[in-house]
Amino acid sequence: MSWLGKMIGGTIGFALGGPIGAVAGAAFGHAFVDKKEDAYLRSIPGSTGSLSSNEEAQLIFFTAAFSMLAKLCKADGQVSEKEIQVVEAFMTQDLQLDATGQESAKNIFRQAIRSSESFEAFAMQFYSVFRTQPNIISLMMDVLFRVGAADGRLSDAEDATLRSAARIFNVSDVAFNRLKSKYIRSADKYYAVLKCDETSSNEEIKKQYRKLVTEYHPDKIEAKGLPEEFIKFANDKFAEIQEAYDQIRKKRGF
Template identity: 25%
Template sequence: MEILLLVTIVIIAIAFINFKDYLNHPHKRPQINTQEDAQEINQYQNPYKDQPQPQELSREEKIRNSEYGLIVGLLAKLAQSDGKVCELESELMENTIIDIANALLLQSAMYQKDEILGILHQIFNTTTQSVEELTTHYAERTKGQYKSRLKLVEYMLTLAYADGELGANEREIILDVAAYLEIENSDFNALYDAYEKFYANKAQEKSLQESYAILGVREEDSMESIKSAYKNLVREYHPDILHHKGLDESIIEKHTQKLQEINAAYEMIKAHKNAQK
C-alpha cells in the first residue's frame, strides 16, 4: 500500500514538472502552420456557391399566396365573370376584404391596415391565375377544413346572386370550385337548390314607403345619406366568410333574405329619386 502511494506521488510530481516546463518554454509547444491552413481554406470550393439563393417573398406575394389572398382571387374571378359588378356585389366584396384585412392584422403586427387593404384590392383587380390554379392552391392550404371549403362555396353563391340571378359563367365557376374542393354532392345540391328555390319565389316588391322604412331613412333625406344607410345595413348583414357555421345556420336563412330586402328597397328608392330629377 505504501509502495502504491509512493508511485502515485512520483507520477504526480513528474506531471507537474512537465506542465511547468511547458508553461515556461512556449517555443517547445507544437506550432500551427497558419499559412498552409489558410491555403487549404482558400482552395476549398463551396458546392453551394453558384446555386441561386431563394429570394424572400414580398408582402404582396405572401398575402396573394395565402389562404385569404386566394379567397380574394377566387371572388374576383366570380365577380368579374359576367362583365359587371352590381352595387350590392361591390359592397359585399368590400366588406369581405375588410374582414380579411382585420384577420391578417391579428396574425401579424408587421402590417398596417391601410397597407393590407391596398394589397387585397390589388389582388382583386389584378388576379391573372385561372380558377383551377387558385382553387388547387386553396385546397392545399385547407386540407381537413371541409367546413371552410363549404363556407366558401356558399358565399360564392350569395355573391353570384347579388344581382338577383345566377349567370351561366358564374354557375360554371362555382361548379368548378366545388369540384376541385371535393364538396360532397349532397351538400352542394342542398345549397344550390335552396338558393334556386329562394330566388324563384322572391316576394313581390314592397311599396316605396316600406322601402324607406326598411332602410330606416325618410323621403326627404338626401341620396347621399340614404346610400350611407344602405351601406351600413349591408355591412351589418353581410355573411362573414371567416366564421364557419354549419348548414343549419345557412346564409340563406340568416342573411340572404335580409340582404335582398335591403337591396330591393334601395333600388326602389334610387329609381324614385332619379325619376324626380
C-alpha cells in the first residue's frame, strides 16, 4: 500500500475531513495538511506531497472499514474476544496485511473506539465515496455481519447497527435478511451467498450467479483502485460464490 508509507511519514498534501479524517490523523500521529502546503511538502526529499485519487480512496476504505468495525464491536457496550479474533482474521486472512498494515489497522480501530463520532457518521462518509460501487458496499456489509455474528448471534444493539448500515448503504430488506441468514441460519447459507432464496427458479439462480461472478471477479475489483491486499478478499468472495452455486446446482440437479 503505497499510501501507507506517506501516512506514516506524514508527507501528504491533501485535506480529508469528517470523522474518517479525524481518526486517520490520530491513528497516524499527525494532522492532515491543507492543499496549499503541497509546494512545501513536495520539496521534502522522497515525498510526492499528495495522494493519488486511487490512494485516497484506499485510505478512506481502510480507515472507514476498521472504524465501522470498531463501532459495531462496541455497540453492545463491550468488545468481545471473539469479535477481536474475527477482526484480526479480516486483517490477516482476507486483506493479508503485513505487520505494518496490521498495526495501522489496530491503531485505527483503537482510535475509533475512543472517538465520540457515531457508527452512522463513518458509514455515511464511506458511502459518499463508494456509493457507485455496489460490490464494495456488499463486501463491507458482509464483513460487518461476520463480525457482528462472531458469537453466533446478534444482540439487539448489533442488529440495530447493521440495519442502520443497510439504510445508509441503500441495502434492501430482502438483501439484508439474506445476508443475515448466511451467518445466523446456516440452512440458507448458499442461497444467501447468491442473494436469492429457495423459491427462486433455476434460471433465476443461474442469472444471479453469472451477475455475481462478473461483479466480484478479482480483475474488476483490482481495477477499482483498492489495496492489493483486498484482491485476496475478492478471490475468497469469488470462490464462495462458486461453491454456493455448485452446491445448489448439485442439490437441484441442473
